[in-house]
Amino acid sequence: MVSLICTLHDHRDDVNWCVFSASLLATCSADKTIRVYSTRDFSELPFSPLSGHGYVVHCCSFSPCGQYLASCSTDATTVIWLMDSGEIEAVLEHPGRSPVRVCAFSPDSVHLVSGASDGTLALWDFTTRSLLRTGGVTDTTLVACSFSPCGQLFVSGSTYGDLRVWNLELRQLHAEKNAHDLGVTCCQFAPQMQKGSGGNVTEFRLASCGQDSLLKIWSISHMPSTGCKMQLLRTLTGQTAPVLSCSFSADGQMLVSGSVDKSITVYEASQGTLLYTLSQHERYVTACAFSPTAPLIATGSMDKSVNVWRVEDGCGTLEAKFLPGEEAASSAGRREGEKMAGHSRLMASDWSEDDVSSWLREEGLDVLVDVFKANNIDGLELLALNKDILTTDLKIESVGLRGKLIRKIEELKMESMCTGVPDEYLCPITHELMRDPVIAADGYSYECEAIQSWIRTKNRSSPMTNLPLQTTLLTPNHTLKMAISRWKTSH
Known part of the structure; x- marks a missing residue:
C-alpha cells in the first residue's frame, strides 16, 4: 500500500527534480530556487529556499554523505551548496557556457558529472572542485545521467534517444542509439551490483524512460578488458504518455516512474510487475525519487507541488523514520492553510499596513512588525523595499534578517506575478x-x-x-x- 502523507506547495513554478539524502529532501523548480526540507516532519529548513541561480533549475543531487547539494541551471552553472548553512561553496561554470540540464555525484563523492544542452559532458574532480575533462556527443541535449554503484562508469541519456556508457576517462564504452524513440528523459542505476559468471564481469541494472511512453530495465555487463555489453531485460508499459522520471528504491526491489499522463507507477523491479498506480497530481509528473533510508517516495509536478508518499510494504528491511502520516498530513494542511489568510486573496500591491503585518508574522518575521508599523509600510511600499532602504531608512542592522526579508519579498513578487498568468x-x-x-x-x-x-x-x-x-x-x-x-x- 502507498499512502499520501504530505503535499508541499512552496514552489511558484514547475517542479523539475526531487532528491533525498539520509535526512533531507531537496526540490528544484523553474522558479529558479531549490527548497530543502527535513524528512523528520517535512518542515522547510531555515536557510531554504536557495536562490543562487539566474534561470530555471533543472536538476539537483546530494553528495552521498549529504553534506553537499549540487544544482544545475539554464544559467550554465552547477552550484555546490553547503547543507549545514545553505551557503554557496562553489560555482562550476560549464565549458562552452551552455545550459546545464543534469548533474550527478559518484557514490564515493570523488567525481561530479554535468551534462548540457549542447551535448557536452563535464567531469569534475569534486575534491578540488576542478574540471578534469570534457566529452560528449554533438547535435543533441543531455538530459539524463547516473553513476554506477562502483563509481567507475556512468550512463548519459539524450533527446536524440540514445543511452551511452562512459568511463572516468570519458571514453565511450557502449552506445545504445535507439534506446527510446523521440528521446530519453531520465535514467538511474539500481544501487546494487553483482559479479557475473567468470568472476571478472560486473553486472548492473539500469532503468531508463522516455518520450515513447516506455520505462525500460537494462542489464549492463562490464569487463575491464573488453568493455561493456548492454541488454534490454524488460519494457514496462504502465503509462500512456511520455515517462519523464524514474527511480529505484534503496534495495533495488522497487521502481517508480512519473508521466505526462499525470500518473505515478510503482513496479516490482525484478519481474516488472505493476504494483500501484497513483493519481494525485493535476499536471505532468516531472520528478520522482525514493528515500535511501526510509520507505518514502517524493514526486514533483508541473502543478508546482511535491507529494510525499509512504510505502507500507515491499521495501525489504527498511524501517520508517518519519512523522506518522496523519500528523504529517495535518502539518502540510496547516502550512497550506496559513497561506489562505485574508490578505492573500488580494494582490500584494493592494495590501494594507495590517495585511503586511500579518504576512510578516506568517513568514516568521515578527520582529519586524513594529518597525513596519512605525514606518506605515503597506503592500506597495513592501514590494519596493531593497537592501539600501532596509539599512538606511528602516535601520535593520542584521544582515541575516535583511537577507531573509529580501528573499521573502522576491518570492512574494514571483507569486503575485505568476499566479494564474497564461x-x-x-x-x-x-x-x-x-x-x-x-x-x-x-x-x-x-x-x-x-x-x-x-x-x-x-x-x-x-x-x-x-x-x-x-x-x-x-x-x-x-x-x-x-x-x-x-x-x-x-x-
Whole structure:
C-alpha cells in the first residue's frame, strides 16, 4: 500500500527534480530556487529556499554523505551548496557556457558529472572542485545521467534517444542509439551490483524512460578488458504518455516512474510487475525519487507541488523514520492553510499596513512588525523595499534578517506575478511576465533583455530548440505586449 502523507506547495513554478539524502529532501523548480526540507516532519529548513541561480533549475543531487547539494541551471552553472548553512561553496561554470540540464555525484563523492544542452559532458574532480575533462556527443541535449554503484562508469541519456556508457576517462564504452524513440528523459542505476559468471564481469541494472511512453530495465555487463555489453531485460508499459522520471528504491526491489499522463507507477523491479498506480497530481509528473533510508517516495509536478508518499510494504528491511502520516498530513494542511489568510486573496500591491503585518508574522518575521508599523509600510511600499532602504531608512542592522526579508519579498513578487498568468505571457528563459516581448529567429517570443543576454553568451542557439539561430534579429511583438498589458489591467 502507498499512502499520501504530505503535499508541499512552496514552489511558484514547475517542479523539475526531487532528491533525498539520509535526512533531507531537496526540490528544484523553474522558479529558479531549490527548497530543502527535513524528512523528520517535512518542515522547510531555515536557510531554504536557495536562490543562487539566474534561470530555471533543472536538476539537483546530494553528495552521498549529504553534506553537499549540487544544482544545475539554464544559467550554465552547477552550484555546490553547503547543507549545514545553505551557503554557496562553489560555482562550476560549464565549458562552452551552455545550459546545464543534469548533474550527478559518484557514490564515493570523488567525481561530479554535468551534462548540457549542447551535448557536452563535464567531469569534475569534486575534491578540488576542478574540471578534469570534457566529452560528449554533438547535435543533441543531455538530459539524463547516473553513476554506477562502483563509481567507475556512468550512463548519459539524450533527446536524440540514445543511452551511452562512459568511463572516468570519458571514453565511450557502449552506445545504445535507439534506446527510446523521440528521446530519453531520465535514467538511474539500481544501487546494487553483482559479479557475473567468470568472476571478472560486473553486472548492473539500469532503468531508463522516455518520450515513447516506455520505462525500460537494462542489464549492463562490464569487463575491464573488453568493455561493456548492454541488454534490454524488460519494457514496462504502465503509462500512456511520455515517462519523464524514474527511480529505484534503496534495495533495488522497487521502481517508480512519473508521466505526462499525470500518473505515478510503482513496479516490482525484478519481474516488472505493476504494483500501484497513483493519481494525485493535476499536471505532468516531472520528478520522482525514493528515500535511501526510509520507505518514502517524493514526486514533483508541473502543478508546482511535491507529494510525499509512504510505502507500507515491499521495501525489504527498511524501517520508517518519519512523522506518522496523519500528523504529517495535518502539518502540510496547516502550512497550506496559513497561506489562505485574508490578505492573500488580494494582490500584494493592494495590501494594507495590517495585511503586511500579518504576512510578516506568517513568514516568521515578527520582529519586524513594529518597525513596519512605525514606518506605515503597506503592500506597495513592501514590494519596493531593497537592501539600501532596509539599512538606511528602516535601520535593520542584521544582515541575516535583511537577507531573509529580501528573499521573502522576491518570492512574494514571483507569486503575485505568476499566479494564474497564461504560459504564453511568461518568458521561456526567465519564466517571468514579459514587459518587452520580442520574436527571435526560432519563432518563439522572449523578454528582449533576456534573449539578448542569451545570444551574447550561448553561441546563438535557440533556448527552446537548442538549434542555431539563423539570425540574431529580434522583432518586437506588439500584439503580445498589448495582450499582456490588457491582462495586467484586468488583474
